[in-house]
Amino acid sequence: MSEHIVPKSTYYAIFLALMVGTAATVGAAFVDLGSLNTVVALAIAITKAALVVLFFMHVKYSPKLTWLVVIGSIFWLLLLLGVTLGDYMTRSWGTYG
Amino acid sequence: MLADAVAHTEHQHHPALAHHFDSLEEQQHASVLGMWLFLVTEVLFFGGLFLAYAIYRSWYPLAFALSSNELDITMGAANTAVLIASSLTMALAVHAAQSGERNKLIAFLILTMILGAVFLGVKGFEYADKFEHHHVPGPFFHFEPIAEARHAQIFFSLYFVMTGLHAIHMVVGLGIMTWMLVWSINGTISKEYASPIEISGLYWHFVDIVWIFLFPLLYLLGRHLHGGA
Numbered sequence: 479m480s481e482h483i484v485p486k487s488t489y490y491a492i493f494l495a496l497m498v499g500t501a502a503t504v505g506a507a508f509v510d511l512g513s514l515n516t517v518v519a520l521a522i523a524i525t526k527a528a529l530v531v532l533f534f535m536h537v538k539y540s541p542k543l544t545w546l547v548v549i550g551s552i553f554w555l556l557l558l559l560g561v562t563l564g565d566y567m568t569r570s571w572g573t574y575g
Numbered sequence: 576m577l578a579d580a581v582a583h584t585e586h587q588h589h590p591a592l593a594h595h596f597d598s599l600e601e602q603q604h605a606s607v608l609g610m611w612l613f614l615v616t617e618v619l620f621f622g623g624l625f626l627a628y629a630i631y632r633s634w635y636p637l638a639f640a641l642s643s644n645e646l647d648i649t650m651g652a653a654n655t656a657v658l659i660a661s662s663l664t665m666a667l668a669v670h671a672a673q674s675g676e677r678n679k680l681i682a683f684l685i686l687t688m689i690l691g692a693v694f695l696g697v698k699g700f701e702y703a704d705k706f707e708h709h710h711v712p713g714p715f716f717h718f719e720p721i722a723e724a725r726h727a728q729i730f731f732s733l734y735f736v737m738t739g740l741h742a743i744h745m746v747v748g749l750g751i752m753t754w755m756l757v758w759s760i761n762g763t764i765s766k767e768y769a770s771p772i773e774i775s776g777l778y779w780h781f782v783d784i785v786w787i788f789l790f791p792l793l794y795l796l797g798r799h800l801h802g803g804a
Contacts, residue, residue, distance in 0.1 A: 531780075535780050551615040
């Protein structure tokens with residue numbers, strides 16, 4: 479098999495980065511950044527998710543077809559979120575419930 | 576039939592290689608791709624819930640912040656660490672499988688399962704606490720201040736559906752790990768045929784990623800009530 483075996487040292491480094499990210503997200507939540515709190519929390523979460531996808535899930539070392547599927551999933555998710563939120567946030571129909 | 580049988584005995588190949596693939600490498604690429612396609616559907620499955628969360632939170636920022644403060648940050652953060660650790664042991668299990676280190680593979684799979692079980696145990700304590708404080712949506716729901724109770728119930732509905740669906744994924748993950756453990760012990764998994772461990776790992780890491788988003792969005796949003804939603 480010619481598959482790429484990711485060295486263990488990479489896994490340990492990513493694990494450390496994810497733990498630091500978790501501490502950072504908890505720490506940032508206690509600092510009042512106004513509406514930026516959510517932006518910071520999401521930025522850290524997206525960074526952590528990217529590390530998991532690229533290294534733990536081996537996408538960095540995967541064929542282009544795998545990249546295409548991963549990017550496709552992000553594209554469809556953004557379409558789902560973007561189009562629906564764009565609709566809800568731009569109408570003056572108020573709230574329900 | 577006979578020709579087939581003869582061809583089969585003459586043509587030596589790895590027992591794990593299915594006939595419609597030319598090589599184990601091609602088979603491995605196909606199974607990884609298939610798992611990723613499944614994960615795309617999972618991204619959209621959870622995506623719909625995150626969307627509902629975003630809309631309701633934008634409508635009821637105060638109720639969401641107050642409700643979020645009822646969740647236990649320590650337990651949530653500890654569980655995040657547990658899940659990240661389980662992703663590390665899962666990644667090390669894949670490494671052991673690809674290197675043909677069977678004993679290490681078995682050990683890391685068991686460790687991953689233990690960490691997964693710890694996560695579910697902590698979640699169980701948290702759920703029990705919600706029942707005690709009447710924070711479970713339904714006729715016995717109670718929330719102070721009363722004025723926000725109706726909208727707080729929406730937060731807790733989303734909390735239970737999102738973390739519940741995530742927990743179900745964890746239970747399924749534990750089932751898959753049990754299956755992989757059996758295959759590792761009985762020798763089905765080898766250095767040449769490690770892809771079942773690899774794609775099980777993809778699933779496990781995906782469930783970890785969902786939690787990476789759930790934790791800050793559910794537990795950490797209400798620290799500064801005046802600071803906007």
